[in-house]
Amino acid sequence: MTHRTRPGLKRWRAISAALFFACFATACDYNDIDHLYITTGMGVDREQQGVRLSLDLVQPGGAGNPATSESSNTQGNAPDWIVSTDANTFEDAMSELQAQLSHALYLQHNALVLFSKDALRDFAPVADALERNRQLRRSQLWLVTPGSAENVLRGSQGQTEPISLVIRDLVDEASRRETCFASDELHVVKSLLRPSGVAPLAAVDLGRGGSPEIVGLAYLSRDGRVDLVERDQLLGNAWWLGRTLDVRETVPWVEHGKQGVIGVHWLRTSTRIVVSGEKRPPTLRVVWRGTGEVERWGAKAKMSAQTFAQLESAIREDVRQRLESALAHAKSEDMDAFGFANVCRERGIELPNGEWKNISVEYDIEPHIVHGQLASTTPFSEGSREGGH
Amino acid sequence: MAAEQRVFPRTAADAARQIDEALRPCPDLRLESWSTQRETGLILWIDGLVDADRLQEALVALRQGGGHRARSGKALKPGVATEEVVTLSAAIQALLEGCAVVLRDDAHSACVWRLERVPARAVDRSENEPTLHGPQEAFIERLAVNIAMVRKRLKSPRLKIETFTVGETSPGTLAMMYAEGVVKSDLLREVRRRMAQIRVDYVADINEVREFINDPRFSVFPTTEETERPDRVVAALMEGRVAILADGSPTCLLVPVTFAMNLSSPEDYYMHYSLALPLRLLRYLMFWASVLLPALYVALLTYNQDLLPTPLLVSVAAQHAGIPFPTVIEALGMMVAFEALREAGTRLPRAVGQSVSIVGTLVIGDAAVRAGLVSPGMVIIVSATGVASFTLPALGLVQATRLLQFPFVLAASLFGLYGILMLGIALLGRMASLRSFGVPYLAPMAPTFIRDMKDVIIRAPWWMMQGRPRQFETVERHRVPPRAQTKGSRWRRRGRP
Numbered sequence: 001m002t003h004r005t006r007p008g009l010k011r012w013r014a015i016s017a018a019l020f021f022a023c024f025a026t027a028c029d030y031n032d033i034d035h036l037y038i039t040t041g042m043g044v045d046r047e048q049q050g051v052r053l054s055l056d057l058v059q060p061g062g063a064g065n066p067a068t069s070e071s072s073n074t075q076g077n078a079p080d081w082i083v084s085t086d087a088n089t090f091e092d093a094m095s096e097l098q099a100q101l102s103h104a105l106y107l108q109h110n111a112l113v114l115f116s117k118d119a120l121r122d123f124a125p126v127a128d129a130l131e132r133n134r135q136l137r138r139s140q141l142w143l144v145t146p147g148s149a150e151n152v153l154r155g156s157q158g159q160t161e162p163i164s165l166v167i168r169d170l171v172d173e174a175s176r177r178e179t180c181f182a183s184d185e186l187h188v189v190k191s192l193l194r195p196s197g198v199a200p201l202a203a204v205d206l207g208r209g210g211s212p213e214i215v216g217l218a219y220l221s222r223d224g225r226v227d228l229v230e231r232d233q234l235l236g237n238a239w240w241l242g243r244t245l246d247v248r249e250t251v252p253w254v255e256h257g258k259q260g261v262i263g264v265h266w267l268r269t270s271t272r273i274v275v276s277g278e279k280r281p282p283t284l285r286v287v288w289r290g291t292g293e294v295e296r297w298g299a300k301a302k303m304s305a306q307t308f309a310q311l312e313s314a315i316r317e318d319v320r321q322r323l324e325s326a327l328a329h330a331k332s333e334d335m336d337a338f339g340f341a342n343v344c345r346e347r348g349i350e351l352p353n354g355e356w357k358n359i360s361v362e363y364d365i366e367p368h369i370v371h372g373q374l375a376s377t378t379p380f381s382e383g384s385r386e387g388g389h
Numbered sequence: 390m391a392a393e394q395r396v397f398p399r400t401a402a403d404a405a406r407q408i409d410e411a412l413r414p415c416p417d418l419r420l421e422s423w424s425t426q427r428e429t430g431l432i433l434w435i436d437g438l439v440d441a442d443r444l445q446e447a448l449v450a451l452r453q454g455g456g457h458r459a460r461s462g463k464a465l466k467p468g469v470a471t472e473e474v475v476t477l478s479a480a481i482q483a484l485l486e487g488c489a490v491v492l493r494d495d496a497h498s499a500c501v502w503r504l505e506r507v508p509a510r511a512v513d514r515s516e517n518e519p520t521l522h523g524p525q526e527a528f529i530e531r532l533a534v535n536i537a538m539v540r541k542r543l544k545s546p547r548l549k550i551e552t553f554t555v556g557e558t559s560p561g562t563l564a565m566m567y568a569e570g571v572v573k574s575d576l577l578r579e580v581r582r583r584m585a586q587i588r589v590d591y592v593a594d595i596n597e598v599r600e601f602i603n604d605p606r607f608s609v610f611p612t613t614e615e616t617e618r619p620d621r622v623v624a625a626l627m628e629g630r631v632a633i634l635a636d637g638s639p640t641c642l643l644v645p646v647t648f649a650m651n652l653s654s655p656e657d658y659y660m661h662y663s664l665a666l667p668l669r670l671l672r673y674l675m676f677w678a679s680v681l682l683p684a685l686y687v688a689l690l691t692y693n694q695d696l697l698p699t700p701l702l703v704s705v706a707a708q709h710a711g712i713p714f715p716t717v718i719e720a721l722g723m724m725v726a727f728e729a730l731r732e733a734g735t736r737l738p739r740a741v742g743q744s745v746s747i748v749g750t751l752v753i754g755d756a757a758v759r760a761g762l763v764s765p766g767m768v769i770i771v772s773a774t775g776v777a778s779f780t781l782p783a784l785g786l787v788q789a790t791r792l793l794q795f796p797f798v799l800a801a802s803l804f805g806l807y808g809i810l811m812l813g814i815a816l817l818g819r820m821a822s823l824r825s826f827g828v829p830y831l832a833p834m835a836p837t838f839i840r841d842m843k844d845v846i847i848r849a850p851w852w853m854m855q856g857r858p859r860q861f862e863t864v865e866r867h868r869v870p871p872r873a874q875t876k877g878s879r880w881r882r883r884g885r886p
Contacts (some may be wrong), residue, residue, distance in 0.1 A: 022804060029805065032715050033690045033706055040699065060710030108695035110701055165699060220656050
């Protein structure tokens with residue numbers, strides 16, 4: 001009898017012990033959703049003492065809750081609320097904010113880190129903290145704002161979802177059209193660690209209506225320098241940095257001595273930088289390919305083979321000018337924004353510091369226009385021939 | 390009982406008195422005397438169990454025909470089926486079965502007239518296994534009718550029926566049906582052995598039989614298949630399975646059964662085969678949803694919030710704000726409430742049951758949310774779980790999912806997704822270890838029978854399912870003998886339509 005019961009007893013003891021330790025190992029992670037402050041965004045500003053950290057927290061009692069939608073709360077009926085604090089370091093700021101809050105901070109859903117331009121001057125400690133924090137995802141966006149990050153987070157009005165998610169959607173949509181805006185942490189850090197040491201970040205700010213908007217592109221160098229490119233200079237930079245989809249531009253067009261414009265809708269463009277030749281410094285060939293359609297044809301001339309060739313030539317020249325202008329700006333800022341050093345490294349060529357500026361560039365631009373006059377002429381074309389608005 | 394085993398007394402009056410004593414009080418026992426030129430006696434029957442018209446006709450015939458036929462005994466067989474019994478107990482049993490017992494003086498035996506007309510309902514549509522296509526009739530509570538319904542479909546001398554008498558106090562009849570030459574002999578032996586071991590005072594329903602012959606004594610998973618459709622029984626017999634019917638039960642047990650069979654519906658075989666695949670996939674999905682959905686919800690809200698998309702998490706957090714209970718208590722409460730509503734809807738008369746269902750939905754779904762007792766998400770999850778369980782064709786499997794979802798919720802509340810995973814592995818292990826009359830429960834998936842896969846997730850066209858299921862190890866492997874190669878078939882293979 002004893003022999004028959006012992007194995008069973010041992011088995012039950014083993015199962016009980018396993019359950020006991022499993023409880024310890026996993027049940028300690030119990031965190032009911034009611035006991036969490038879900039963080040959807042962070043704002044990092046530079047203060048005299050150190051950093052000012054702002055967190056965008058989901059407010060469960062805010063908009064969207066059918067049970068409590070009629071009740072008032074700390075910041076009205078907003079879907080989120082912002083808490084801020086100053087501290088010497090990023091970690092201290094996190095601790096202080098946690099001390100102010102009645103529930104645990106939940107960082108796994110943090111969608112973005114919004115740096116003020118000033119804060120990026122000394123971004124290494126913050127970046128180090130962000131990289132080390134296991135709760136934060138590397139897919140979170142790193143963004144720049146020319147002014148105060150806290151103001152961007154606090155100043156937005158009339159949103160039905162947390163402002164950070166609005167900004168993330170904004171940037172996601174922009175990065176679908178222009179890949180240079182895909183400034184998630186993983187890509188930014190990888191770019192900073194490459195030979196050129198420059199990463200592009202989307203720049204956002206509050207618009208006139210109080211809603212956030214993309215104001216341009218910022219280049220962040222490893223040494224903390226930031227160069228903000230305005231929106232009117234954006235297209236050339238976007239072309240340098242990769243593919244674009246569904247973007248539009250106006251190309252100057254001269255007909256019979258009169259200045260006009262042609263609207264071009266680029267369905268897709270791609271840019272490759274290729275090292276040509278073995279001499280040092282090497283020559284880079286920029287291969288630009290684009291497929292587009294003429295969206296606004298303000299010329300009197302009928303579309304013919306000759307006109308078409310002139311049109312493509314004009315477009316080619318415009319693209320070249322935009323690329324050259326972007327490169328000139330990068331050189332003036334002493335930022336290898338377009339990764340010349342990276343391309344050379346891939347070919348086994350080590351460039352001395354600053355040598356990238358002496359590299360000669362050849363442009364291989366081939367625009368391909370797929371629609372002609374038929375699709376771009378409207379009854380109102382006559383009125384827009386002179387350029388119009 | 391000892392008195393009832395005695396032989397008949399000399400006079401019919403004594404025999405009738407002893408029968409009356411054995412049955413007393415028995416106000417529905419009727420007695421009438423009869424006499425012919427040579428014999429006298431009594432006839433007994435129980436009112437309501439006998440066809441009164443035929444009894445009167447038989448009595449008239451007995452009285453009129455007794456003059457010249459009494460010597461040969463044919464007077465006692467006035468155009469009805471008869472049987473001679475020599476013990477009182479047999480006579481009493483015949484009375485209780487609805488027969489008339491004819492007692493004669495100086496006979497020491499009785500003649501039993503088979504005139505039973507036991508109250509029973511007519512054959513009706515299947516309510517528990519309704520289909521849009523195919524046969525619609527279902528078994529009733531009379532064994533003879535049920536057997537006839539099977540015979541009507543399977544007109545073959547290979548259909549064999551063995552009967553067993555089970556029940557100490559009230560003996561009932563069980564019938565075991567199989568197709569000779571198809572079913573494995575070991576399976577028949579095993580079914581007979583288990584049927585012989587049944588010890589009950591009476592058989593109220595086939596479920597009692599099931600619990601006696603079930604493979605694992607303690608398992609929530611059904612290892613026998615229940616059906617009320619004769620067409621399904623015939624299909625099972627032709628697959629080499631055994632059907633068990635009980636007198637008084639409108640349900641038939643089919644053994645052995647596998648998990649996959651519980652997820653196939655009769656409708657699958659009556660519709661186009663291309664539709665069976667998505668429907669069966671849906672049922673597999675719904676099975677796991679009915680077991681896991683509340684548990685996943687609890688795990689995601691209490692441990693693994695990082696797996697939810699951010700907008701969904703924000704929405705769920707907004708819904709959950711102000712709910713006074715932890716998620717697991719909220720889930721368990723809702724599940725219990727849903728089960729209560731389901732039970733109430735089942736037990737109450739149909740019209741009232743529907744009202745309860747609607748009122749319950751309104752109360753739980755709307756008022757409770759407005760009162761801040763439960764979150765809308767939880768209502769959706771529990772309702773979706775209930776709907777998912779309703780898609781399962783086998784009632785036994787539905788009951789299993791109703792039970793299983795509770796331990797999964799508890800595991801999720803203690804260990805999160807890790808707990809669900811561990812319990813899921815244990816459940817699969819348990820299912821893999823189950824046998825139904827020697828057939829692995831997860832066959833033909835584990836162990837794998839490739840040929841039988843034609844009728845698991847997909848339902849192959851009938852012309853592709855020429856073989857019987859390998860998992861049942863049938864004697865005949867093919868449903869029809871493989872066709873000899875003919876001139877025509879060679880010609881078709883050359884590419885002509």
